[in-house]
Amino acid sequence: MSYVLAFAGSNSSVSINYKLVKHTATLIKGEEVRLRDLSKYPFPMYSQDAEKENGFSNSLVEFNNEIANSKGLIISVNEHNSYPSAYFKNTMDWLSRIDSKFLADKKILLMATSGGGRGAIGALEVAEKMIARFQGTVVESFSLPHYNDNFDEVKGITNAELAEIHAAKVASFIKSIS
Secondary structure, X not given: OOEEEEEEOOOOOOOHHHHHHHHHHHXXXXXXXXXXXXXXXXXXXXOHHHHHHHOOOHHHHHHHHHHHHOOEEEEEEOEEOOEEOHXXXXXXXXXXXXXXXXXXXXXXXXXXXXOOOOOOHHHHHHHHHHHHHOOOEEEEEEEEOOHHHHEEOOOEEOOHHHHHHHHHHHHHHHHHHO
């Protein structure tokens, strides 16, 4: 367990949550960070029939193994109508079928962002409960509101106050896995 696994719960090729995760990964010093773009993972919609007929895909098993072998996770969840996306829920459903405690003993920095003023806080709250169900521990959470006003792909978080809060939460997360 020598790396931090970082991903967004989105299958969008232009995910703002993935951009936030990617920026956050650059702030991690002294630890290997494996950044995964879930838009490249072809997880079908979960159903008992699909599981019975096809079992678990190689990409799902590999992703599960990466989670199991990580020392911590950085996850940013996207929001659709105040809830995490169906894609994130679907991914969690598949992973939980391999092992219902697939997040056991994992320390997690949980984040969310959106274009609105709530910063995907609804999705963040639901995802935190979901993570607890699978035995994960959210050590820090961070919400970035008004993504388009507060984030630049080159500079990162441009609002000084939010950048300071984010940096403190990243530092706390790193301390929890050290």
